[in-house]
Structures are given as structure tokens and as C-alpha cells.
Amino acid sequence: MAEANVSFLSTFRFANLSARSQELFPGVAVAVLVAVAAKFLSEHYGSPAMLMALLLGIAVSFLSEDEKAAPGIAFSARTVLRIGVALLGARISIDLLVGLGGPLIALVICGVLATIAFGLFVGRFFGHKWRFSLLTAGSVAICGASAAMAIGAILPRDERSEERLIFTVVGVTVLSTLAMIIYPILANVLNMSTTEAGVFLGGTIHDVAQVVGAGFSVSVETGDTATLVKLIRVAMLAPVVLIASIAIRSMADANPDEKRPPLLPFFVLAFLILAGINSAHLIPAALAEFLSESSRWLLLIAIAAVGMKTHLKQVLGVGIAAIGLIVVETLFIGAFILIGIRLIT
Template sequence: MASANPASLSLTERAKDRVRTLFPGIMIAVTVAVAAKFLSEHYATPAMLLALLLGIAVSFLGEEGKTVEGIGFAARTLLRLGVALLGVRVSMTLMLGLGWDLIILVIAGVLLTIGFGLSVARFFGHKWRFAFLTAGSVAICGASAAMAISAILPKDERSEERLIFTVLGVTVLSTIAMIAYPILVRTLGMNEIAGGVFLGGTIHDVAQVVGAGFSISEQTGDTATLVKLFRVAMLAPVVLVASLIIRGFAEMDKDGKRPPLLPGFVLGFLVLATASSFGLIPAALSEFLSQSSRWLLLVAIAAVGMKTNLKQILSVGGAAIALIVVETLFIAGFILAGITLLN
């Protein structure tokens, strides 16, 4: 019996066919994410890092077979949805309580770190794409920012390699900072507010900021989390402005397309952030969407790992590691100097 013409299939039938195609790969990515979360809770290791490593361990699933389509969908679409839902965690009303001096310090830290990364990348043998990817992830919110920025960059054969390396680098550095920075805060004799500003203004990932802050005191933890969420709020405007600039000069990507004028996930982020700031999202729904964002990003990074060739990642080299380290030291030094001047 001849198969039905795709054009003659109903919308429902096409949707069912699409679900059947994507389901195996998505379920594999979900399984890896759940395993990473379980190990994270039992071995005090960042779930994002574990999801990435576990994904790389089963990368053969992203190369051929029935799981390829679903893994690709998880790495693209679920990633963008997860970034969009991050907007529910932003409340500008609450963040304005930081005071304009700290707000200006945090904004300057984000923008100058990105500018610094773009300026020095050539000395490390890297071009603007890798520089923006690493500096943006260091300046804003680690792995989440890396994935969001990657979505607006023109694609080439090394795009996923750069993304994976950046996620690995910032996650490892963020974990080291979670341990080392509280010791530095105590050594320098910072008070609880100053310590929270330093931790929130310098550590890359939200989870590690929370861990570092509350290891000192509740007030330090609250301050660090608030400062960090202000950096997260910078994600949408930075990505939006960058996408407009990139479209003006960037070459076509490998598929012959330019980066989108206004990425849908950025628009979603802005809408949810605005609604959250005006208290339009009920607390229960906000918590549900926030948790959904965490899981979607975890599933997405597991899928990205499964699309990765580890040998290619390791070939990036020591100069790339040095660039991320230098960017990390830059934002730490800038925020520390700013706190000293403000005090």
C-alpha cells in the first residue's frame, strides 16, 4: 500500500507524525537531564555540568538513528523556551531596591567585561564570535547566557564546539568561584552587603551564586541572589542590541541565513520580565515557570552535549581557556574595585 502524500495529511496527522519523530531523542535528553539532577543532589556538583558531561558520554546517539531529530529539537527549541521562561525570575521593582550606585556598578561590570573580551580576544588567537560568546557568558549568567548568545550568532561548522567549550569553561570556573570567593570575602573583611554584591556581581551561574552567598550568611545570600538576578535581567537587552548589530555586518551562516532581527525567545523573556515586575504573574505560576525553565535548560544542555564531538572540543586549546579565565578575573577585579570605591 502506497504511503499517504504529506500534503494530503491533516494538521493533526502531521502533528502526530512530528511527535513520533521527535519523541525518542527528547526522551533520551530528558533521561540524561534527570540523571544529572539526581547526581547533582547527591554529590554536590552543578547539574548543568553533569548534564553536559553525561550528554557527551552518549554523543553517539546524536550522530545517527531515531534519536537524532529529537536531540536536535531539544538543543534548539527547548533551549530557546528555557531562556524565555527565565524572564519570570526578574522583578525590576525589587531590583531597584539595590540603589542606583550598585545598579550602575553591575551594568558597567557587564558591559565592560563584554567590551574587554572583544578587545583582547585577538591576542589569544580568537575572533569576535568566540569573544562575544565567552565574555557574554562570564558577564551575565554563565551557561544560560552562552546558550542564548549562541542562538543569535551566525552558524558555522564550529558553532556547537564553541558553545560546548564555553559552557564547560564558565561552569567549571563558576564552581571554583563558589568555593574560593567566600574565602576571599572573609579574608578581605567585607561586610554582609558588600560580600553579597561581590559574589552576585562576579560568579557566573545563579546556582553557584546562591551556594556561595548563603554559605556566609542569609543576608549575604539574599543580596548576592538579587545582584545576580539583575545581571540575568541584562541578558535580554544585551542579546537584543547584539542581534541588531550583528545583522548589520555579519556574514550569512552556513545555511545562508542571517541571525533573526528580534529572536522570539528574547521577546518572550521581555514579556515575562515585564509581567513579573508588575506583579501580574501569580506566585504559584511564577514558581512553576521558573522550575520549568531550569529543567528545559538542563534538557537542552544534555542534548547539546549529545551533539558534541569531544575530540573537537579538546582541540580548542589553552588560549581559549586563558581567555575565559582572563575575562573572569577582569569582572572580579572591576566589581571589587567598585565596592571599595563605594565604601
């Protein structure tokens, strides 16, 4: 009798899983196709893959209204996104900190925290509440589009959540691309050493890909340093999201109408576990590279899905003040790191 019950439960679970997979497949498949197209355009025309995925997703946003595709698109925009953020932990190792030196590490960390605090403070002067200020400041301070999606995943959701996220991703990607071109020229004009240039580029440019491009356009040594500094900023993602989720949870406690988020989101916990395992050198190099590449693809698929859930008119409706806020936050972290470098070196 017991064996019959176990068999029945197994069959029932398999049937549910199969039905769920069939429900999600059309939307997930479309998001994957958009991500592949974005990657192709990125590799052949030098355009940022995240930006291409967003724009292509917005171009086919009508698919999110299709009954067959909608569940899979929503799954990709939320669950796939969180898995992608979690796998970012495989890039992080404590060994990154060795060799850079305490003062420069402190400068990078303080730059992240100061930019977030600055964004929360000035956001009100641009007419925005704390949600959008935290979203933009966190993405500027940490790692661009990836940070925007991670922070967006813990923010209380409303009818404008998707358009704020899309606007932030587009904004930081465009600014990061401009910085990739302008900042190496600025580093040369200021006669920075290879280390100083690497810290400046890695500590100020938003997205990892643009940091790598800018750093190695100066020299190999600058590229290595810039990538190292950028990964230290990426490592700040987990503690920032954790602290933010605790603060948001406490606000939800004070306001019964707000939905209480989990104390420790699963993707933050997975990020920390992977970073800890990688720091202990328990992840083979090949596996770490596989997880890192998987993270990039999952985030690309997720941002394509987010694009499909958003209409361009809604994004443009965010307003000129939002553009000003992201630009001011970008200028702040640039000035903070530049002044810090001059004081330390």
C-alpha cells in the same frame, strides 16, 4: 463544502503534528533521561547539574548519529533551549532594583558591559574571532551557561558552533564552582560587610546556583543580596542578546553570504514580555516559581542534547588559548566589581 474543507485541514494538521511528534520523541526522551540523571547526581553529590548534563551527554554522543534519535536531539538542542531562555523572564522583576541603591546597580550593569567589551577586545590577542569572544564574555558577564546558550542561539552557525558552545559552558561552570569556594574566603579576608560581600559574590560568580551557594555560605543577608545582584545580571541577558542580534543582522546585510538573523528573536521577546508581566505583579507567585523551575529543566535538557551533539575530541581541540581567554575575562569582572565596591562604599 466549507465545513468539509475545514475538517480536512484540521485532520491534515493533526496528522502532521502527530508525525512530527513521533519523529522527535526518541531524541527528546533521551535528552530528558540524561537531564534527570544529571539532576540526580547534582542533588546527591553536590556537583553542578549543567556540568553533569554536559558530561553525560558527551558520554552518549553516539546517539546523535542514530537516525531515530537525531531529530529529537537537534530539536532539544535548539528549540527547547530557546524556550528555556524565554522562561527565564519569569524570574525578573523591577522590584529587584528597589533597596540596592543606584550606585551599586550602576556598578553591576557597568560590570556586565565592561566585561563584554573587554572580552571582544582581548579575544584577538588569544587568536579568537568575535564569535567566540562574544560567547565567552557574555557568559562570564551575565549568567554563565544560560547566557552562553542564549548567545549561542543568535550567533551565525558554522561547523564549530557546537564545540565552542560546549567548551564555554564547561569552562564557565568549572570556574564558577571554583569561585563559589574561593570568593567567600576572599570576602572574609578583605573584611567585607554583608552587603559588600553579597554584591561581590553576586556580581562576579557566573552561574546562579553557585552564587546562591557562595552567598548563603557566608550569611543569610549576604545570600539574599548576592541572589538579588545576580538576578540583575540575568536581567541584562535580554538587552545584550537584542543588541547583539541587531549588530549581527547588520553585518549580515553587509555580507550577502551571511544568513540574516531575525531582528528580535522570539525567545528574547518572550523573555521581555514575561519580565514585564512579572514586574506588574500579574504572575502569581506559584506560577512564577513553576515557570522558573520549568526554565531550569528545559535548559538542562537542552544542554544535555548539545552534549550529545558534540564529541570530546572536538571540545579539547578548542585549545589552551580559549581557556586563557575565559580565565582572563573572569579575573577582569572580579577585579572590576571589587574595585567598584571599594570606591562606592
